[in-house]
Amino acid sequence: xxxxxxxxxxxxKPGKNLHMEHIEEEILNHGVAGxxxxxxxxxxxxxxxxxxxxxxxxxxxxxxxxxxxxxxxxPEDGKFFVGTKGVFNVTPKLVKTTKDLDQFHAGxxxxxxxxxxxFSKLGIPEGVVLQGDMMYTKDxxxxxxxxxxxxxxxxPNTIVYAIPLDSNFAxxxxxxxxxxxxxxxxxxxxxxxxxxxxxxxxxxxxxRSASIWFDNAEYRDLSGKVTLTEKETARxxxxxxxxxxxxxxxxxxxxxxxxHIQNTLGGAVGSSFKTFTNSKIRTGEQVLDPRxxxxxxxxxxxxxxxxxxxxxxxxxxxxAQKTKLMKEHLRVILRTQKTLHQVVEFQGHIIAxxxxxxxxxxxxxxxxxxxxxxxxxxxVTNPEGFVAIDRIKGNAIKLVDRLEFSxxxxxxxxxxxx
Numbered sequence: 001x002x003x004x005x006x007x008x009x010x011x012x013k014p015g016k017n018l019h020m021e022h023i024e025e026e027i028l029n030h031g032v033a034g035x036x037x038x039x040x041x042x043x044x045x046x047x048x049x050x051x052x053x054x055x056x057x058x059x060x061x062x063x064x065x066x067x068x069x070x071x072x073x074x075p076e077d078g079k080f081f082v083g084t085k086g087v088f089n090v091t092p093k094l095v096k097t098t099k100d101l102d103q104f105h106a107g108x109x110x111x112x113x114x115x116x117x118x119f120s121k122l123g124i125p126e127g128v129v130l131q132g133d134m135m136y137t138k139d140x141x142x143x144x145x146x147x148x149x150x151x152x153x154x155x156p157n158t159i160v161y162a163i164p165l166d167s168n169f170a171x172x173x174x175x176x177x178x179x180x181x182x183x184x185x186x187x188x189x190x191x192x193x194x195x196x197x198x199x200x201x202x203x204x205x206x207x208r209s210a211s212i213w214f215d216n217a218e219y220r221d222l223s224g225k226v227t228l229t230e231k232e233t234a235r236x237x238x239x240x241x242x243x244x245x246x247x248x249x250x251x252x253x254x255x256x257x258x259x260h261i262q263n264t265l266g267g268a269v270g271s272s273f274k275t276f277t278n279s280k281i282r283t284g285e286q287v288l289d290p291r292x293x294x295x296x297x298x299x300x301x302x303x304x305x306x307x308x309x310x311x312x313x314x315x316x317x318x319x320a321q322k323t324k325l326m327k328e329h330l331r332v333i334l335r336t337q338k339t340l341h342q343v344v345e346f347q348g349h350i351i352a353x354x355x356x357x358x359x360x361x362x363x364x365x366x367x368x369x370x371x372x373x374x375x376x377x378x379x380v381t382n383p384e385g386f387v388a389i390d391r392i393k394g395n396a397i398k399l400v401d402r403l404e405f406s407x408x409x410x411x412x413x414x415x416x417x418x
Contacts (some may be wrong), residue, residue, distance in 0.1 A: 059219035065133025072129030075189035132182035183217040226364040243349035254339040290344035
């Protein structure tokens, strides 16, 4: 059986850091190997934060920027370019001159034009492409009084980043034209599509400019106190131990059968277990009863197919085919209820352990004050989350309080809603 580490590293060869998974979903992504890997990854982070071992894990902060920007030299012709995620298309969408902006929608062109102008001055080494999240352009900077304090603010996506207006940091930002946080490095070739991603970005060699604010996403303990106490370590260990006990009892064959049907849903991915669970998260609903959750999924699956698969086709033959397929899938879902509710129990303890880690990291992570914009004004929030990177193998996984941030992502006022 392939290891968890194998699956994670597979996602970066050739590397496109376009999507990372939540650690609690690895058991659904890769079965037994994913479950074992999730436990081991969290143990490594626990040991690092408790000071029990030398760090094998690097932590980076997830900045809530948009859009994703790539910049560097095209290995095929050595010319500098910027772009979005289309840089890895079979026919790459690259901006090397202002004429190339026409292939992008009108709302994106001004940002890419500024990126082309200013990021070309950074001196990104030849053969290297950096990926980052754009945080602001000068026209997006605002001043705002929040809770009696004057701030310089920018809101690239969900989170409002606020810097005290009288600080040196704010004065520096106000002089710039554009801001970005780099988080991934690509190298190799001979084409962009062949390049391999490595998490992290070394920004020290880049040239500083008064027109650009940039940083990498490396986690810095600004409080100097991000160390787990004995009590916190014990709580975290208890959740990992419970997750391990549940994991040992799982029927791996049943889990494989369930995951097989999930992986063959194709266009019916809306009926998947992950989609069903994510719909709960988006409404801020916590899964407290694993058995009830898995029973509800079976009903959700059947209702989804009857409405959106069977109900959307007209011919009797097509309806019969889809009905037969629905019943085959549903039979497996019902037969694997015990294993599936164990998966949900397992995920619950992984989430609890992860949230303890995220809470601890939050206490030392903020370089700026963070808010979300609501109908009732501004509300203090935490960073979007963190990325844990295995320093030895280069694997990475998301650590996000999904109940808080995913819910906010669907409910707060975004910058384009103002």
